[in-house]
Amino acid sequence: MPTDSQYEAMERLQWSIDFSRQFPENVFRGQWIEMLFFDCDRIFHREFANLARELLLAEGASSICMCGHHQSAADSPETQSFFFLDEGETPELYISFLAREWIVLMGRFGLISNVGRWCIYTERAQEFAVIAIRDSAIRESARPIIDKLGALRIESALENPPSFGLTSRGLTQEGRKRLIEAYQASNI
Numbered sequence: 049m050p051t052d053s054q055y056e057a058m059e060r061l062q063w064s065i066d067f068s069r070q071f072p073e074n075v076f077r078g079q080w081i082e083m084l085f086f087d088c089d090r091i092f093h094r095e096f097a098n099l100a101r102e103l104l105l106a107e108g109a110s111s112i113c114m115c116g117h118h119q120s121a122a123d124s125p126e127t128q129s130f131f132f133l134d135e136g137e138t139p140e141l142y143i144s145f146l147a148r149e150w151i152v153l154m155g156r157f158g159l160i161s162n163v164g165r166w167c168i169y170t171e172r173a174q175e176f177a178v179i180a181i182r183d184s185a186i187r188e189s190a191r192p193i194i195d196k197l198g199a200l201r202i203e204s205a206l207e208n209p210p211s212f213g214l215t216s217r218g219l220t221q222e223g224r225k226r227l228i229e230a231y232q233a234s235n236i
């Protein structure tokens with residue numbers, strides 16, 4: 049049974065990401081001042097537990113909801129599963145969970161805290177992720193974490209790709225154009 053803060057994070061995720069959309073569309077709901085792209089493998093690495101703890105502290109939050117949308121076969125329905133990262137989450141516990149449950153899944157994932165001033169979305173098959181920032185206060189307090197993620201605005205991410213998925217070989221010209229239209233600072 050989720051705690052109150054875990055339940056709040058789960059609710060915020062449903063309000064913040066439209067899981068009926070996929071890249072290259074903008075998947076975020078509501079107002080966000082900045083969206084930055086990075087290599088999605090960073091989320092599925094043991095060090096992300098430490099970055100998650102830093103995000104919790106920067107925001108004054110207590111829990112992060114990580115939601116996975118998975119499909120076992122092309123003709124099967126998508127299923128949802130949840131994992132919560134709290135202040136005491138260690139890299140060992142985090143990677144142990146991922147290894148048992150999610151590390152091999154090529155689904156779509158969303159993450160948000162119970163406060164909801166940032167949100168992450170990724171599609172593993174695309175090999176990149178995007179973090180949306182709600183306001184300038186969290187942008188400043190989370191800047192060191194954003195830098196550790198190597199997160200860049202879409203124009204910079206396409207010019208100097210932080211992952212294969214954003215290279216000209218990993219993303220079609222049409223896909224690049226549509227990402228810019230959906231995530232360019234002047235369009236959000």
